[in-house]
Amino acid sequence: MNFQQSPSFSGQRVSGVQSGLSKNLFRLEDVSIRFGSIQALSNVKLSIESGEVIFLTGASGAGKTTLLRVLSGDIKPDSGKVSIPSPKRCFISKVFQDLRLEMNKTCEQNLWAAYDTSIYENKKEFKKDLEELASVLGFDNRLDLKVKDANGGLKQKVAIARALLAKPDVFIADEPTASLDSGNARRLFEILNIYNVRKGMTVIWASHNKELVKNFSGRIIHLDNGKLIYTGHACFI
Amino acid sequence: MFYLNNFFKSFFHFPVRGVIFILATVLFVGSAFVTTKVERSLLKGVAKMEKGASFFALIDSKENNSRVARKLRELPGVEKVKVLSKADVSSSLDELLKTLNVGVSRDLIDLSFSGLQIEFQKGLPQRSQNLIRDYLTRLVGADKLTMGAVNRESQDLKDKRGSFAVMIRTYLGPILTAFAGVFWFVLFIIFRKDFIRSSYLSEQFQRRSNVPAKTLAAGFALLFFGTAAAMYLLAGIPQISQILFVFTTMFMILVVHVRRIEWEA
Incomplete structure (x- = not known):
């Protein structure tokens, strides 16, 4: 299985959003959110452009998940x-x-949740992509395993593969490497990087592991107690 | 097709669950159709409980009581003639003595009688009843026959039966549908988790919106109209109020699901 030759990964870099939108995909102006007595986000000002790779960093409870939920449109x-x-x-x-x-379903059955007839011509095409991605992420021999019997790392890989099989314009992940060792985490980032470069997919990745993300190219947005502390290139951190 | 597929896939993820849910739906929708039939058979049963007036007759045991019974059965207006056994006669004699109110001890009465219980058809006029009694007197001979008074059904019993019939007509349908509805709703709540999950995932990882409502609309429409069509062929026209209740219940559930759903862990 050649990852590089896969039709789903081939082609020139294109815009993540191909409909003539302005470059700013997301724009937040003085966004504040409070959950009871907790100030989850405080006057956050932020814009994210199409095709960017964003690392959202900060300690637990800094407001990363809340910010991701705002960007996903889950909360106002x-x-x-x-x-x-x-x-x-x-x-x-x-x-x-x-x-x-x-x-109660197998890893493969979970991946089929991303089978969208508007982007895949047929099941065969989807199956091919599924097998390629599973192979790249290293769980192609465990596709028949029930998720309840899988370890944390495998579950995380299945969730990531399912999100990627949906061929998104924007990929948002909340601590996607929490159960992965550094080797697997690095491999995962390389895959996301390929999607970003070849398909123009915008990646927004929340992680509390600053050491991991500073080795990669992309923009870091650092949060602390719901406040945006720093935004800039990872190499300057 | 996707939504219909999603509906059946999520309810049949565990096949037994799927079958139970389908049966409950058929019961719920079908309850609006079978009410008339159930009502009719119950009312028929109630009508059967109604009896015509009757009287007892004691005939000299030398007379051929079977012949007398046969002759009586041939008469118009006679519903039933029952030849009583000696034990029956004994118990009927008590009743007869009570009816006659003669104050004679049973021990003093000659028991060489055979008995008959003659039941008139329902609603037979008094005049016709008297004619039948006269015929019996002529047939057996007044000296060989003792007849009891005609027992008429009490008005109280008639009223009770009447109110029972009204109760059946008024409440049977709604009660039947309400019970089927509660059963169906409870099953839906129990089984909806898989459906909510698969709909949520379809919304998250496929370019689709309002998946739960569309899925329920497709599934309920097929089950509702499919069952209604089958029941119409089998049982005829439904009770309009009940079929509207079934439709409204399903529609309300559908409306509740026209919203952004959350993942149910």
């Missing part, structure tokens, strides 16, 4: 303005912290 802010692309023009695929897999 208490104050401030949020501009996110319409789902019809820009498809966002997510890897959730709790993974949201169907435990």
